[in-house]
Amino acid sequence: MSRTLTVATLFPLATVAAADEANASALVRRGAARDLTVETVTVDRADSFVGADVYLVGGTGRGGVAALVEALTSTDLAARVADGAVVLAVDAGLDAIARSWVDPSGARHQGLGLAPVTVHSAPEVTGTVVTRPDASLDLPALIGWEAHDLRTVREDDARALFTLEVGAGNRTDEAVGETSEGVIAGSVIGTRLHGPLLALNPELADLVLARATQRSEPWPALESPAVERARRERIAEARRTAPKAEWRSRLPGPVAARLRR
Amino acid sequence: MSDARDPLRARLALATGRSAGRLSQALGKGSGSMIGGRLALRVDPQVLRAVAGDRRSVLVTGTNGKSTVTALVAAAITPGGTVVSNTTGANMTDGIVTALSADRTSELAALEVDEVYLEQVARGTRPQAVVVLNSSREYTRGVSLKSTLEHWRRTAAALPDDCVAIVNVDDPLVSWAFETAPRRVGVSGGLYWRGDALICPACGSVQDFTDDSWSCPGCGRSRPAPDWKVVPDGDGWAVEHDGRRTRIEVTVPGRTGPVGGAFALAAADALGVDVAEAAERVSAVADVDGRYAPYRLGDHAARLLMLKNPAGWAEAIDVAVSTERPLVVAVDPFGPKDTATMWEAPFQRLAGQRVAVTGGRTADAVAILDAAGVDVVEAPDIESAVRAHAPGEVIVACNYPAFRRISKQFRGGTH
Numbered sequence: 074m075s076r077t078l079t080v081a082t083l084f085p086l087a088t089v090a091a092a093d094e095a096n097a098s099a100l101v102r103r104g105a106a107r108d109l110t111v112e113t114v115t116v117d118r119a120d121s122f123v124g125a126d127v128y129l130v131g132g133t134g135r136g137g138v139a140a141l142v143e144a145l146t147s148t149d150l151a152a153r154v155a156d157g158a159v160v161l162a163v164d165a166g167l168d169a170i171a172r173s174w175v176d177p178s179g180a181r182h183q184g185l186g187l188a189p190v191t192v193h194s195a196p197e198v199t200g201t202v203v204t205r206p207d208a209s210l211d212l213p214a215l216i217g218w219e220a221h222d223l224r225t226v227r228e229d230d231a232r233a234l235f236t237l238e239v240g241a242g243n244r245t246d247e248a249v250g251e252t253s254e255g256v257i258a259g260s261v262i263g264t265r266l267h268g269p270l271l272a273l274n275p276e277l278a279d280l281v282l283a284r285a286t287q288r289s290e291p292w293p294a295l296e297s298p299a300v301e302r303a304r305r306e307r308i309a310e311a312r313r314t315a316p317k318a319e320w321r322s323r324l325p326g327p328v329a330a331r332l333r334r
Numbered sequence: 335m336s337d338a339r340d341p342l343r344a345r346l347a348l349a350t351g352r353s354a355g356r357l358s359q360a361l362g363k364g365s366g367s368m369i370g371g372r373l374a375l376r377v378d379p380q381v382l383r384a385v386a387g388d389r390r391s392v393l394v395t396g397t398n399g400k401s402t403v404t405a406l407v408a409a410a411i412t413p414g415g416t417v418v419s420n421t422t423g424a425n426m427t428d429g430i431v432t433a434l435s436a437d438r439t440s441e442l443a444a445l446e447v448d449e450v451y452l453e454q455v456a457r458g459t460r461p462q463a464v465v466v467l468n469s470s471r472e473y474t475r476g477v478s479l480k481s482t483l484e485h486w487r488r489t490a491a492a493l494p495d496d497c498v499a500i501v502n503v504d505d506p507l508v509s510w511a512f513e514t515a516p517r518r519v520g521v522s523g524g525l526y527w528r529g530d531a532l533i534c535p536a537c538g539s540v541q542d543f544t545d546d547s548w549s550c551p552g553c554g555r556s557r558p559a560p561d562w563k564v565v566p567d568g569d570g571w572a573v574e575h576d577g578r579r580t581r582i583e584v585t586v587p588g589r590t591g592p593v594g595g596a597f598a599l600a601a602a603d604a605l606g607v608d609v610a611e612a613a614e615r616v617s618a619v620a621d622v623d624g625r626y627a628p629y630r631l632g633d634h635a636a637r638l639l640m641l642k643n644p645a646g647w648a649e650a651i652d653v654a655v656s657t658e659r660p661l662v663v664a665v666d667p668f669g670p671k672d673t674a675t676m677w678e679a680p681f682q683r684l685a686g687q688r689v690a691v692t693g694g695r696t697a698d699a700v701a702i703l704d705a706a707g708v709d710v711v712e713a714p715d716i717e718s719a720v721r722a723h724a725p726g727e728v729i730v731a732c733n734y735p736a737f738r739r740i741s742k743q744f745r746g747g748t749h
Binding site for chain 1: 477479533540698704
């Protein structure tokens with residue numbers, strides 16, 4: 074029998090749009106393929122907050138984060154997440170649910186504290202991101218896009234969501250020689266990657282749906298040829314252009330920032 | 335061009351800008367339409383006031399449709415005198431300085447203004463009319479919609495007392511942002527993208543929408559009655575105003591054309607130009623920057639549309655659906671996120687219908703249309719994409735680079 078899930082997109086107008094809203098419809102499509110009925114709702118003010126199985130919060134830019142934190146604080150999001158609701162927080166959304174974040178002036182603020190990360194200023198990075206396949210999360214190589222000037226430090230030994238083949242990611246593990254991206258802690262998933270991430274990467278939509286339904290066994294294999302082809306082309310393009318981005322990222326921040334203008 | 339009456343600093347600024355613009359052209363770095371204005375503004379931040387002088391200006395702003403409506407406004411106001419316009423699409427303050435300094439004699443100006451620069455440009459030009467088309471989110475600017483609306487509201491409150499704000503009353507965001515304007519005229523301009531206007535910008539309540547109107551249960555705001563309205567007229571369109579009906583012929587497909595015409599007539603009226611005469615001039619506009627004139631391809635005619643955000647794609651989809659024309663989607667690469675916004679466009683309105691796809695980002699477009707349940711066919715080039723449909727008129731919805739490439743190709747060949 075088909076189970077019904079509610080997916081709520083939270084306060085999309087508070088932040089700069091980055092195509093994250095298409096993540097909700099991606100969950101509808103992938104849900105249908107997994108025999109789940111997914112209903113979507115957009116919450117744009119605190120008193121229309123609803124109980125949901127999945128909360129999406131995204132957008133980019135640091136200008137809107139304060140408003141986002143304020144809006145989220147006046148909802149039951151923290152309680153829902155404590156009860157096991159999944160939250161997928163992208164970029165500005167991750168700042169808002171972090172333990173602390175920095176505003177454009179560099180001042181540090183309290184976030185909601187749902188994601189075990191602190192956010193710090195760093196030189197700007199933009200570009201296409203390719204993740205490494207991860208058997209433990211049942212994920213192939215995924216494609217995404219990052220544009221931020223932040224360093225995302227995981228705390229409490231929380232695991233990263235991805236390791237990256239191409240891209241800057243959290244920028245915390247230079248010494249280890251691998252690039253981590255985002256965070257996953259229980260039902261809280263945080264990342265800097267726009268995309269729209271779930272539309273481009275249906276396997277990640279599967280991960281969200283699995284956490285929302287407390288499913289532990291892997292989903293049966295499911296092909297989505299059109300999306301896979303688009304992703305294959307993007308990954309190939311990112312690999313071709315990646316070395317060029319590489320030498321810039323080794324430069325001191327201010328120099329790199331000037332070169333990018 | 336400098337004028338002897340310009341303040342010394344403005345003259346110096348213009349001289350600097352002129353040499354830079356020439357240098358830029360000479361080096362083949364572009365048309366020089368921005369660099370000159372940018373340097374002039376560095377030397378004298380007030381230079382826009384000097385080059386605007388005392389001519390009467392109409393500013394056109396909004397997220398989508400600015401270039402088209404600016405061209406229609408420029409045509410509509412010509413009975414009032416000669417018109418200067420920033421036809422290259424350089425619509426930030428620097429581009430406007432360049433355009434106005436290249437023509438110091440025209441008595442009128444029709445200026446397309448980037449929505450983020452409206453305050454600065456309005457302060458410099460002291461316009462007679464400001465046309466505000468619509469407001470939806472942009473993905474490339476790093477500016478939230480909320481801050482754009484607040485900036486507009488501040489700008490509206492500071493407009494000169496004799497300036498008429500000509501606003502799209504069908505868009506609740508525009509309506510709210512310009513309710514502080516000293517004089518306001520409403521145009522029923524349509525709303526293709528409700529997604530960003532679901533919540534009242536004044537009080538945060540969820541708005542009630544009907545097919546052609548909106549109201550807010552929280553603060554009681556509702557759609558002001560429009561002063562200008564587009565109505566079907568026989569096989570075409572007319573603009574209704576003040577109990578009078580003016581026939582209008584615009585090549586722009588769908589309702590977008592006559593709606594742009596209505597804004598242009600309202601602007602002409604605000605400048606004291608005879609509306610019937612303005613309508614003739616607007617109807618004579620065959621083409622805006624190669625955008626709308628149909629290109630012949632044997633038994634087919636292709637009409638190009640250029641789209642840059644979900645609201646634009648929504649409008650293109652609406653044109654295809656409302657005119658019952660088949661659709662071609664042409665998308666070329668211009669960066670990693672070049673097709674991202676298309677994921678939010680309502681392609682499901684075309685579910686089950688055939689759409690032909692072409693261009694360098696075919697794989698993305700196929701994925702997006704396939705997810706929406708569209709019957710997608712791929713075509714190796716634009717001609718075969720158009721010919722994938724039955725003979726007749728075809729709407730070709732392009733992103734920016736595909737539009738550039740295809741319109742150039744069509745102009746060079748079959749047009």
